[in-house]
Amino acid sequence: MEDPVLLILSTTRTSPGAVDYAIDLAKREGRELIVLFIIETDVVNEVFETFSDIGFIGDKPSSRLTEAMMREFRQRGYAELKEVEERARKKGVKTHSIIEEGDFIKKALWVMEKYHVHRAVAIKKRRSAIASYFVKSQVLKLKELAPCHVEIFEEEKEK
Secondary structure: OEEEEEEEEEOOEOOHHHHHHHHHHHHHHOEEEEEEEEEEHHHHHHHHHHHHHOOOOOHHHHHHHHHHHHHHHHHHHHHHHHHHHHHHHHOOOOEEEEEEEEOHHHHHHHHHHHOOOOEEEEEEOOOOHHHHHHOOOHHHHHHHHOOOEEEEEEOOOOO
């Protein structure tokens, strides 16, 4: 099998269009689809710090909240991976799913290099124009650093 197509999903980004595109791309090119779900630990840490800073919760409840959030993110990740695998299977596309915890860019680059990814499909978070002006998107940074072509989809609003 030739170098795979990578679909990058995470706790903060979603796009059914990107999923369909990645599956169709892998099928059209006769490649395996690697589906990576990244649990962005910095998101959990930000929530933890915000609640602690405002005095909403103390250390012990905060650690329980962190554990509960991580458990929820893992369950969501496994559910999303299973859904993508099923959609790909129906179209005859072989998949390999990976769930990772940590920094979005580092984990995505690690998978790209480890599996010699041919092309990646990533989802850019919806952000206000002002936020986009001041802070560069993680996905745009990833595109600059990636050893392969990265196609970017804008996050879709849930209906």
